[in-house]
Amino acid sequence: MNDILQQLAAILEQRKACAEADTSYVASLHQKGLNKILEKVGEEATEAIIAAKELQAGGSREALVGEVADLWFHSMVMLSHLDIDPDEIGACLAARFGISGLEEKASRGQQGKHT
Numbered sequence: 001m002n003d004i005l006q007q008l009a010a011i012l013e014q015r016k017a018c019a020e021a022d023t024s025y026v027a028s029l030h031q032k033g034l035n036k037i038l039e040k041v042g043e044e045a046t047e048a049i050i051a052a053k054e055l056q057a058g059g060s061r062e063a064l065v066g067e068v069a070d071l072w073f074h075s076m077v078m079l080s081h082l083d084i085d086p087d088e089i090g091a092c093l094a095a096r097f098g099i100s101g102l103e104e105k106a107s108r109g110q111q112g113k114h115t
């Protein structure tokens with residue numbers, strides 16, 4: 001999976017320098033700007049939530065997989081637009097790996113008590 005994400009990230013970077021909004025969806029998003037990209041991220045997040053609820057009620061797995069792919073894709077366009085390498089997200093997740101979310105949250109509470 002990493003491989004396809006890396007390949008996609010490279011294409012998204014190329015599209016930033018490409019003026020052909022008529023032939024490239026990604027170039028058109030970069031040209032429309034951050035607000036349009038954020039609108040798409042929000043729209044796709046909502047669609048993924050709806051598809052998840054529908055799957056639980058007997059709907060389609062494929063629909064949810066497709067909506068999450070749309071969400072990841074538009075999130076990657078957002079990162080690219082803001083010059084954030086997806087490897088930074090990978091490094092952030094790697095740094096968290098193995099640290100229980102519950103422990104991490106409790107340690108935040110402890111830090112709060114000292115300040």
Ligand SMILES: N=c1c2ncn([C@@H]3O[C@H](COP(=O)(O)OP(=O)(O)OP(=O)(O)O)[C@@H](O)[C@H]3O)c2ncn1[C@@H]1O[C@H](COP(=O)(O)O)[C@@H](O)[C@H]1O
Pocket residue numbers: 008011015023024025026027069070073
């Ligand atoms: N992975 C994707 C990808 N996933 C989804 N989409 C597009 O995301 C768009 C948004 O989906 P919607 O259902 O919201 O479409 P819509 O209602 O027409 O969108 P709006 O009018 O609301 O903007 C659709 O046009 C999809 O085709 C993608 N478009 C491109 N890619 C990748 O990006 C590469 C570069 O794409 P281009 O820049 O278009 O060449 C492609 O080779 C692909 O690898």
